[in-house]
Amino acid sequence: MTKPTAAEPADPSPGLLARARRRASSTIALTVALGAVGFGYAAIAPSSAAADQTPSADAQRGQQIYQTACITCHGRNLQGVPDRGPSLIGVGEAATYFQVATGRMPAAAQGSQIPAKPPQYTEEQVNQIAGYVQSVGGGPQVPSGNLRDGDMALGGELFRLNCAQCHNFAGKGGALSSGKSAPGLGTSTDQVIYAAMLSGPENMPVFGDNNITPAEKRAIVSYVQTLKETKDPGGNGVGRLGPVPESIVLWVAGIGALMFAVLWIGAKS
Amino acid sequence: MSGEGTSQPARTAADLDGLSDEELTHLGAGLDGVRILEREHRFAPGSKAERRAERLVAGCFVIAFLSVVGFIAVYLFYPWRFSLADQRYFLYTPLLGLTMGLALLAVGAGIVLWGKLLMPHETAVQDRHDGFSDETDRRTIAATFRDSLEMTGLARRSLLRRSLFLGSGALGLMAVVPLGGLVKNPWAKKELLGTPWKAGMRLVRLDGVAVRPEDLRPGGMETVFPDVPGGRHAPDGPVMLIRLYPDVTRRPRAGQADYSWGSYVAFSKICTHVGCPTSLYEQQTNKILCPCHQSQFDATRDAKPIFGPATRSLPMLPITVDSEGFFVARSDFREPIGPAFWERRNYD
Incomplete structure (x- = not known):
């Protein structure tokens, strides 16, 4: 200078x-x-x-966390490290938020699927990391605030068309190929569901904003969260996993109880 | 069955008048070769314990009555409509089941307790013969059957016999003929062979909006439908439009090299095994899974089956982009979609 x-x-x-x-x-x-x-x-x-380089104090703190926790596998400039971690350029705040807020990142080990675990960082720290990745690499962003203002009927239709095949009709998750699985949505927050649709983590397809519009995403979030809060009108939902566990319960518990009743009736008094 | 040669002393009506019901029962059992050895009450008649047992049984029946009243009350007055604000509705079905179940259970328990507590305990012995019935019994019974057949006259009256077969055979036809309505000729309207897709038809989303190449990000998937009235509800219409990652090398099936557009591929969503919707698309492994029977298809090899019971590739829809920038089909599928049928030609 x-x-x-x-x-x-x-x-x-x-x-x-x-x-x-x-x-x-x-x-x-x-x-x-x-x-x-x-x-x-x-x-x-x-x-x-x-x-x-340093848009805000938050992003600076995010950078500090990145340099301790993420840099080994994702590189100094988010470019990724061969055989360790993918490039984060363009994944944006959405993917970062989803991966860190659900505890999937930092990953404990490499594998076909990184499992969710208790998050390692507070919500504030997660947003700092996400802000840093966003400021350097750019990409899709998750809206904040209440996301449950969508059209629930539309959300239900879209959920059954796009989500239910992997995540189960009641959002309980299900099996994929080769030991992978689609997680249940039981503990997912509005932001996590939104970020997952936007970023397509792991093997989930990417549902960009031209594919499922932001209004439709909010509708899906509204539907999923309402579905979780809704009680089962038939009594116990037996995990809401469908007819197979229900019939197992009926046969083992119900018929078992009847067998004891029959034995008791036939027993010599 | 009274044994041969068992002689019973003749009883006059006056003798029988002198017997109590219990004695008559013993007599009747004796005539059938049954001896009642002992019969005793669990509780002494009129005792305190007996009255308690009686009250227990009566209590069961009263509970049954109250449960039925409860069932009717729940049916008439309980809020059963779905509502987000008032979630009591979820107890409606369980309450109906609970009251109905309790009523049935209480009636049953009352009857069982009655039998176990109040009815006398009884031990009876019946003499049984060894081996076959004796010759006389066997011959007379066989003769009875033959005689019955002879009495109907089926052997002699051929008109009756034939008209009977005619009439009862017609009854059987009533069961068989309606099944014929379920048998359809797939070639008459060729409905198994084609789908609503046609050349130049746009690929629209559930809300009717046509899809453009910039709508999907790599690794994205969209279920699209033919742009005709009713196309979104046509059972053979749904298509998975998938945008593969640019670095994925597609290995097309013979004759399908030009079916894709850029990194976009489009497959029928109907599984070739038994027709479930196969939309579990794994964007990293490029596998398409069917949730029903775990068939897997490889999207990079034009949905060739690689695991599970499906044996044929998902039919591929040839696509391109029209002058206005929307995706269109270049033609219908080249092969029938969905599960196989007898007359299906082999296209692979």
């Missing part, structure tokens, strides 16, 4: 006074011009440098 320099002292030789004065004046002019450019740049440069 150029700094304004002090004017060069004039040549001391008296015989060359006129030439010296001319040289001094051009030196001063150059110095003033350079100084003006330097001051001008200095006035603009620091603010633009801050916008590029």
Whole structure:
């Protein structure tokens, strides 16, 4: 960065006074011009440098966490490390929020599927990391606040068309290929469900905003959360896993009780 | 059955008048070769214990009555309508079941307790003969059957016999003929062979909006339908439009090399095993799973089956983009979608 320099002292030789004065004046002019450019740049440069790298204190704290927890597998500039972790450029806040808030990241081990576990960071820290990844790599973002203001009937239709095949009609999750599975949605928050649709974690297809619009995503969130709160009108839902566990309960518990009743009736009094 | 040669002393009506019901019962059992050895009451008649047992049984019947009253009350007055604000509705069915079950259980328990506590305990012995029935019994019974057949005249009266077969055979036809209505000729309307998809038809979403190439991100999937009236409810219409990642190399089936558009591929959503919707798309492994019987298809090899009971690839819809930038089908599927049927030609 150029700094304004002090004017060069004039040549001391008296015989060359006129030439010296001319040289001094051009030196001063150059110095003033350079100084003006330097001051001008200095006035603009620091603010633009801050916008590029350190947008906020939150993102700075996010960067600190990133450099302790994520950098080993995802690299210094989010570019990823071969055989360790994928590039995070373009995944955005949505994917980061989903992975860290559900405890999937930082991962304990490599595998076909990274399991969810108790989150390692607080909600605030998760948002700081997500903010950092967003500021460097860019990508889709999750809206904050209440996401349950969608059209529930539409959400139900979209859930059955797009989600139920893997996550079960009641959001209980289900098996995929080769030991992978689609998780249940029981503990998923609004933001987690929204972020999952937006980012397509692991083997889940990506449902971008042109595919399922933000209004439709909110409708799906409303439906899923209502579904979880709704009680089972038939009594015990038996895990809401469908007819197979229900019939097992009926046969083992129900017929078992009847067998004891029959034995009791037939027993000699 | 009274044994041969068992002689019973003749009894006059006056003798029988002198017997109590219990003695008559013993007599009747004796005539059938049954001897009642002992019969005793669990509790002495009129005792305190007996009255308690009686009250227990009566209590069961009263509980049954109250349960039925409760059932009717729940049926008439309990809030059963679904409501997010008032979630009491979820107890409606369990309450009906509980009251009905309790009523049935109480009636049953009352009868069982009656039998166990109040009815006398009884030991009876019946003499049984060894081996076959004796010759006389066997011959007379066989003769009775033959005689009955002879009396009907089926052997002699051929008109009756034939009209009987005619009439009862017609009864059987009543069961068989309606089954014929279930048998359909798939070639008459060729409804198994084609779907609503046609050349130039747009791929629309559930809400009727046509899909454009920029709508899906890599690894995205959309269920699309043919853009005709009723197309979103046509059972053979649903198609999975999948955008593969750009670095995925597609290995097309013979004759399908140009069915994709860019990294977009479109497959029938109906499983070729028994027709479930196969929309479990794994975006990292590019597998398409069927939830019913765990068939797996490889999206990079034009949905070739790689696991499970399905043996044929999911039919692929040839797609392109029209002049306005919307996805359109280039033609119908080249093969019938869904499960196999007898007349299906083999396309692989």
